[in-house]
Each structure stands twice: as C-alpha cells, then as structure tokens.
Amino acid sequence: MVGPVDMGLDFYRQVLNLRAYRQQILAADIANASTPGFKAVDLDFKSALAAAVAAPSGGATPPPGPLWLVDSAAHMTPASASSAPASAAAWVKYQAGTEVTLDGNSVDLNQEKVKAAENAVDYEAAATFATQTLKLLTTAVNGSQSSSSSGG
C-alpha cells in the first residue's frame, strides 16, 4: 500500500476512515438523545495526539514516503506493534461537562449537531486534499498534456 507513488494518499485514507468513524459516533449520540441512562461519547483527539507524540514509532504515525517531511528517523519507521492503540475505538471516551437530565441522559443535542457539522467539513477537506493529490499524480504522469486532456 505504501510506496513512492502513493505519496500521502494513505494518510488521507486514514483521515477519511477516522472522520467517518467519528460521524458514526456522533450519529449514535443523536439517535440516543432521549434514551434513559445513555451517556454521550466522543473521540478523545487530545489524548490520542499526546499518545502519538509520546510514541513516535507507534501505529499512529504517518506512513513513510518521499514527500513526507520528517525531522526524525523515528517517523520513517513503519507501523509496528507498540503501546499505541490499534484502532480509534480505544479513544472513544464518555463526554464530560454536559448536563445530565433526570433520566440519566447526557446528550446535548445542539452540541452534537455542531460537532457533526464540524466533522463533516473536516471530512470534505480530507476528500478535497485526496482529490488534489491524485490530480498532482495525474499531472506528473501526463505532463503538460494533462490540462488539455479529459483525464484530469
């Protein structure tokens, strides 16, 4: 999967997967906005980022590639088994600070809507970047012909 041609594409694959997963979490929160005893959950990005920085050789590091700007040799090592979580599911945490109703539900519908909208924009951004990366590759393959050809 990771090769010189892929450039940063594998990174965008991970971003899109993660954003789709978070959309699923937020949809589950919204669907359970009236379920007694349901506690709202979300991805804990802050802790995940801190863990990824603390363990640069873990699975959460970006894939090595010619275009990847690295300032540490550790960034170039491929994903390996370490203390970093294997999947994003390990970073799903209960939300804190939201109001808990009498029936034990902690979903704040407005907050969830805002988060879902934000997450959708992030997803679209990653998709746009992936499209542009592919266009870049096409340009590199076709040279100056790409702008006039229909393949662009």
Next chain:
Amino acid sequence: MSLFTVFAISGSGMAAESERLSAVASNLANANSATSSAGQPYRAREVVFRAVSAGDGADPSSVGMAGVEVAGVVESNESLHSVYDPSNPLAGEDGYIQMPNVNPVDEMVNMISAQQDYEANLEAFNVAKTLAARTLQI
C-alpha cells in the same frame, strides 16, 4: 464502512422517534376515552428507548453504536381523573366517572421533543449522505 453505519443508526433513531410520536397521537386522541376495549379508562402511554450496543456494551465505543430501539411501551400510573357526570352511563353510584390520566401539556412537550430529535436524526442522515456522495468524487 462507517458512513453506511450512520444510515442504520440515524434510521433507527427516526423509527424510534416516530413511535414516540405515535404514542403522543394515541394519548391525545384518547384524552377523553372513558372506556376502552379492556373495559377500563384509557391510560397515557409512553415509549421507553434503549440503546442498541454493537458489542457487549461494556466499553464506551460500543454503547449505542448500533442505534436505538423501543424497549417497550409503559402505561402511566398517575391517578385517573374523577369527573362528576351523573348522566353518564359509566358513572358510579356516587355520580363520578373515571377519565383518562392524559396530561395534554405533557403530551405537547413530548411531541415537540420527538420532533426535534427526529429532525436531528434526519440531519445526521443527510450529512452522511453528502459525505458518501463526496467520497465518490475523489
């Protein structure tokens, strides 16, 4: 793929909210039903939701990740209203008749809440649809 799971989750949410709305409609329609097929005055009904977990439901990442379902319909145990109406054939010897315990204010609030939740589910569904369509354009 996660986005298609969103369709299932939001769909279950919309189905559950519809059922809640049905209960509200039933309660309001029967607010004056002094008797029913069971022979007793109508009692207000309320649906109870339950989160459907994708896994065993032990960790936060699986609770509710398969949506929501209606666990059951419970009847309100609030006391029935006694209305003095001696001309009614259902009235007791003292002239009082037992009327349903439907509270119209409760029902209206429940209705607005169900509507808002339904719309939120619909919004989440539409966002997932947009994202899935956008993915096809990469």
